Amino acid sequence: MTARVLVVDDNPSNVKLLAARLAAEYFDVLTAANGAEALSVCAAGECDIVLLDVMMPGMNGFEVCRRLKADPDTAHIPVVMVTALDQPSDRLMGLEAGADDFLVKPIDETALLARVKSLARLRATLDDLRSRAARAAKLGISGAACLSQGEEPSGRILVVDDRRSACEAIVNALKPHYEMELEPDAAEALTEGAAGGYDLLIVSLGLSGYDGLRLCSQFRSIEATRQIPILAVAEPEDRARVLRCLELGVNDYILRPVERAELVARVRTQMRRKRYVDCLRQNVEASLEMAVVDALTGLHNRRFFDGVLPSMLEEAKRKGRPVSLIMFDIDHFKTVNDLHGHEAGDRLLQGLATRIKSLIRRSDIFCRLSGDEFVILMPDTRVDVGAKVAERVRAGVAGAPFFIGKNRSIAATISIGLAESGRCGADILREADKALYRSKEGGRNRVYFDVASPQAAPRAPGFRVVRAG
Template structure:
């Protein structure tokens, strides 16, 4: 694992010390002697982690962190504050400014490296999601990034702690920001986390008869909980467990005795990150759907058809099953556009798609092929069955006028349809589609408003 780390400190000796430790782990290290230089570097250079001193002249670390987190260009960069300050109030202030964690001077080598590696993993995942989402700005990714810091509803938190009195205290501490479900049994907690929509799991290191690190590892290995943030409550002096936990992918930790403000701040940080990444994943999924969906009709588009038809064709060939294709074209659609306008044409296309969707079966694949042409792929369907489905579609189009919403005007529409079915003579999905297309043109030449099957 490698990454670019920016070390920000006004004392050259501190910079050299951290730089040497990070270079020994093969990280790429940049340095800045003050907050202004740090902001400039982050704005103009790819930075993966910022190690930020608090006590600096001109602009302290809190202000630098706030500026980084308020800038859409840099808000995704994890910030670790490295400081001699070790008061809970300072940690809370830093976390509220957007810091992802703290390291106290003198810095422990193991905690430094494990913390940096853990944050790099998280950032790598977020960067991948951001990169994919930014290729589809039409779905509002810029608004998504600006909303990253919002927590509008209480978080859903699962607390795994064997002690009832500890559960009560933590539930009380988190009441302003989260609804906490407490559970004592670690194995039961795994199933609970997998089945319910939690946004954070808090794991106590003092579990009875169960290794807390094993629980954390299992949460990371299950598909349903792989991206669920985990916050470890460690005991004083538990540095070795903390380092191992971070290596396993635990997102954050807090040590006993718990400071209520720090627990709330760390919980809010994880909830915000979870919701941010969830929205990014949702936007990526949405962008994938947009890429294979026709924006006007809501049917799958030609790109999806080209890929999925190959899958269905090969599956039918392997299993010795029938596969039929129907291509349908709205008759004299150009006249509709020329007479009533393109807006009316769009209404016709949308209504045609609705009737097509209502006619085909759930297992059939309906796509807009382009213009006024549509394709239906019908798995496990013989030529005779396909002809019946196509005729049903033809009748649904002809049988009821299309009504324009803008004017209430009724327009009579018909459609021509060509069908083909796989056979030993059809060797490729492209050939299957071509035969259906030829049958469609035969239907057009024969007078339109009819179904024609390709010659066997």
């Protein structure tokens, strides 16, 4: 996976070396000689990943990273510190500034490419979610405000390690901040991870009875854990396995002996990003839901109906089961708008939708097609049963007035047409529309359907059924 990588260093030789290594792997490389230039490039949205030298005149790398992470427009850009400083305190300072990782000079080319490729995958996911959320916002579909990557999130963590002393040290370091669970058995961890609603998985690559890399791969292949970040714990000499785990989709790693402060900082980074990604994903899902929901009534809209009807009819045909469809509109609805105003008409539509939802079955699908025109899809339902539902709906609407504001209420009735797929196949909507027209012709406030066989005509008290012909 390629990406646009910004190399920030005041030493031209270092810039050329990094640029050549990255370009050889088909990354697009941009360069900046100081912190101010780097901030300008990032603010313009011209890069996907930043390789940031620490020791620069004027504004050092730590300050540049802090500014990037403090700005909502650039906080999502992954940052890797490139430095000759290799003390735990230096790593901690960078992680607390928001850096995703450290590469120590002289840079190992394999480690550089593994980390950049891993971050490129992360950035691609973020870009996709951000783009969808932005498109939804332009359409007026606003989601929840996402947690800033600078805020402190809570969460649940599962630690998978069969070395008791090592895992207890991890648990004790994180317990003041997070809800911790420990699982030494890899097979149990897979089950627990899928069912437990965790926000982070910490996996030892040195499990004695199981391949830690395989466990990470399995977590990534299971739907329930695919999006949960993974922090691998490895031995310093286990370099090849560390690089391999990044290729498998592990988000970050830490080497033993585990520095308590570095562990907390790396976990905090993963938790913040998880919350941010979750919020973006929820906003995208909400926008998709809103695209098929009528804003006024909260019912499914015409787009949803047009999508679900063909698949429902196809499934019904394959299984030999009927589908019934109720189509109705409000009698003389235009008069309501003309006499009482459109706000009163909207209140009537909302009240009617709420009342009818309480009268139909859980399995029925209630949609607003347009204006005052509605449909109710009833799977696994023959027309005689559908007629009973339709009459219950008609009587429920006519049985009590609707509040339209300012202590005013109005009575309303509906005319209903009914059809069954077993009689008209894919033309069920057209047949229901024809039946609705007959209902209006017959005097309104009634249910009409074409009774093709005697058993289809219910004789319950109060039913308004008009036979064809």
